[in-house]
Amino acid sequence: MASASTITAEREHYLNADYGFRSWLLTTDHKRIALLYLISITFFFFIGGFFALLIRLELLTPQGDLVQADTYNKLFSMHGQVMIFFFLIPAVPAVLGNFLVPMMIGAKDLAFPRINLLSWYLFIVGGGVMLYTMLTGGVDTGWTFYVPLSTAYLGTHVVLAAVSIFIAGFSSILTGLNFIVTIHRMRAPGMTWGRMPLFLWSNYATAIIQVLGTPVLAITLALVGLERMFHLGVFNPQLGGDPLLFQHLFWFYSHPAVYIMILPGMGVVSEIIPCFSRKRVFGYEFVALASIGIAVLGFLVWAHHMFVAGISLYSAMVFSFFSYLVAVPSAIKVFNWTATMYKGKIYYSTPMLYAMGFIGLFTMGGMTGLFLASLGVDVHVTDTYFVVAHFHYIMVGGMVMAYLAGMHFWWPKISGRMYPEAWGKLAAMIIFIGFNLTFFPQFILGWTGMPRRYHAYTPEFQVLNVLSTAGSTVLAVGYLLPMVYFLWSLRYGKEAGDNPWGAAGLEWKTASPPPTYNFEETPVVTWEAYNYDELPEEVPVVG
């Protein structure tokens, strides 16, 4: 195998192949673009997180005393828009996916490197418009842009925000397009579909959703913009339209978008658990096909966001049924990950701690999803904090945990350095505790009837809100830590070597950091994925 020597001082790799701003801003190297994305989404993550903290601070007391109602509405709207469109959706695909997809299939780059760069630029333009929107007064539509509120009643920068998301949407489409073609056309000899790591399967499934769903969001936002600017009747009932059509179109994308956010996270976890259990993933085919199953079934469930919106009872039943159906592949995944640990040789590394945290939190998020899929229960808990807690368990407890798991797991590959393991574990613990403290009380809040998006609330909800706010400050510390020690490790971290975890997967068979074209020569794959029984029993670093 073409593996470079461990003496990295003089070796040329993607980071030192070229220097200067030009070499980064005009790069077509998927690894450099991944880093550009990493920096951009980290920026947006902390902006969104800042909004979240302000929201939690406001909710410390029942009265709306910290900020005005309008400001509060802007805060949660921009928190949602930034976190969803500028952090969660690009997080794993555009950072880890960009970095790893070509390496995992043994290719030199994605199929369309220049389109990949274009996708980052679109992201930056979209992000720039979003920043401009914030700086000039923000937007208070919620992330959902429900009509006719957004098209006829609000005075804020609705059109600008829509334009920003429209542009970012195309960035997401291009990433998906690139992944689909790359995985179909660029696999190294011997890398059959059945040998692909599950991270690739889940990114492939994600790409399907990005490509098929995002354009519908784009046209929907375009119609919202047209209705708002020119009073063209499409959705507004006063102009003859139907506001529920907007909701159908919006959720046709935005429900599958939840799977854009979680599927790649599932892929990350499917890599980490076998590695630190030193054994093959349990039921490879089922985990792989479950990803595709989620991508397809995920498009048949959108109206479960509309059970109380005034849709037909029969239609609601159909969507409720499919919602339960889509829960089956998710359940399969959880069971398979758990079974993978059985009779393994388990190392408590930082990525593994995050991955185990992911299983727990994702399970809770998924289980509460079963409540929401049930028509009767949904009527009571939809649009309350129960939903808020549910999707934060999926997106923060699931996706952000998985993202951090992946960042720790592949950081040695990306940077060539090890992060400090003890700090890593500490941060993982803090995040797990802070997360549960923040969001578990919200389940109870929702069940007892506190509606979401409330600037002020009735006094009986205060105790739980105080708990939640306390948790959010813990969580904030937890998120700052990794950023600090990752930066620290760039200079002071131990050299990682090619394969510090003794992991399977092509990306570990090249140097850390990898050379510009990933491999000295195109690898030929003759083994199944996760062949840990053929690899050393010990994890070199942790063991």
Add this chain to the structure above:
Amino acid sequence: MEKIISGKVYFTVWAALMCLTVTTAAVSYVDLGQFSIVVALLIATLKGSLVVLFFMHVKYLNVKTTLLVIVAGFFWLAILLLMTMTDYITRAWS
């Protein structure tokens, strides 16, 4: 390597498309009630298929995955249209 299709095929397809356009325009003068739209869409689908199969070379594809991509595209469009309509069509039932 790619297949080269003779110009004759293209001209034939073009002639068929023009004929179908004239047909659908002519049929629109006849009041077929509910079936007007059905006939119009059938003809459109026929025309569309000709364009996709011949002009877009789908009939001659050497990569079958592309076929999968196309089928997926239309399948998802059907999901969007049909699943949304289940709501509106069944509202009057209750």
Add this chain to the structure above:
Amino acid sequence: MSDSSQALATHELRHHFEDMEQQRDASSMGMWVFLITEIMFFGGMFMAYLLYRYEYFQAWQEGSQHMNFWIGTINTAVLICSSLTMVLAVLAIQQGRRRLTSVMLAITICFAITFMVLKGIEYHEHWLAHEFPGSAFHFAGIDPRHVEMFFVLYFVMTGFHALHVLIGIGLVSTVLYMNSRGHYSADYHNPIENVGLYWHFVDLVWIYLYPLLYLIGHHHVG
């Protein structure tokens, strides 16, 4: 297949592909994936059309009667002809006939411009007839609110289609220019093929817009 074109083709192989075959397949598949995103993009508008036609059937019939049937029909023919010349351009370059390719591309552009001019005339007529949605909209018949919505969807759908035609003109012009500079040959012509696919897609959308907008209410006039 001459030596020089072979050399040129190899020059066009981008570093991360193994061979021309892989590059060609990837680029064609990429284009198709892009086109299905376009299907879904127009799909949102078709959804709106379908729903409101179902709910406000009569308004839709009324609105459709105010379309310019003849311009619509002629434009359908114009786009079909442009599709033919586009596919002939691809055929010509497959055979290495660069000059013919350029001629065919140029004719395609002419057809596209004809389409746009006719479309412009049509819009202008609607403008004069106060059929632009908004405060100036005027319609004396049943259910004017929903007839106005028919016009909204008419303008949005044909507007986005026209935007695609404009982009198409830009793309065809680009490959025409590149072709005249000798960039393409029998061995390397992915860009022309892909622009062709795009152009046929634009035609395909119109093939559906034509009956949905122009024909559904036509027999009342005829």
Add this chain to the structure above:
Amino acid sequence: MFPNFPIWPVRAATSASNLDALFIFLLLVTGMVTIMIFILVTLFALRYRHDRVEKATPILGSLALETTWSLVPFGIFLIFFVWGAVIYFGERTAPADSMDVYVVAKQWMWKLEHADGQREINELHVPVDRNVKLIMTSQDVIHSFFVPAFRLKQDVLPGRYTTLWFHAIRPGTYHLFCAEYCGTQHSGMIGSIIVMNPAEYEAWLSGGGGEGSLASTGQKLFQQLGCGSCHRSDTQGRGPNLVGVFGKPVLLEDGRTVTADENYVRESILNPGAKIVAGFKNIMPSFQGVVNEEQLLSLIAYVKSLQGSQPGGIVSNRPAVPNVSVRPRVK
């Protein structure tokens, strides 16, 4: 129990009792599975710690297990699905003997009107042990009528009526929240549902100074607007006779049939050309912008009240009250 730390909302309606049973069932089942997974993960992590195990045992998978943990959850999900759907159907189909209350939502208040003519703002007084049906619409954006103590919620849409019904079982004062984000003062759009004993309710009713029933207000408006000159109660009118129409199927000019419910009457007033009754011409002017939401509701209440005013139902020779099953289409 804990006034500042409730963990279970009050149960004040039949719908709440139904739902709580399902919720507890869901809690038990999902709770058990969640705890099982937590225990397994912890157990495996401890039992197979790297220093306790020589070498991992390679296991590829097990078809039997995969099938089990696909089908068993699916079976359980089906129970959740059916149970949830039954509750949903029940709480969305109002019994025939319900008393109607009309709700108009606007940024940022609730306006409620009783059939007897009492009007309230942000408060709704209802008797205990009666079926109450809410017919709701919005003047501006989408709102949502949410009563946690009843476990009920329904979005209130502009341009359309949505309905909700409940049967309160416990006197008291309960929260009414707007649950759909509706702009600046969304969190201020709250009110109370006051469930009273029948006697108290009667006292409250007589105390409130209503100006006659909603239907009678509607009747006055009907005459004021001159509706009666066409919609005559005999067969000679230029518009359909409205007596006994409400709730019945209506045959339309284009051959379709619709039920004359609140939404249909509303549309026929605001947009008369949309669905013309078979045998009539499109001559009625639109009342869009002429009548407001509350006036519309009173007109609808009036049309509804015409139901029983002619017992036996005089069959007219014009298709004003078409009963599709017996009436031929008149052209």
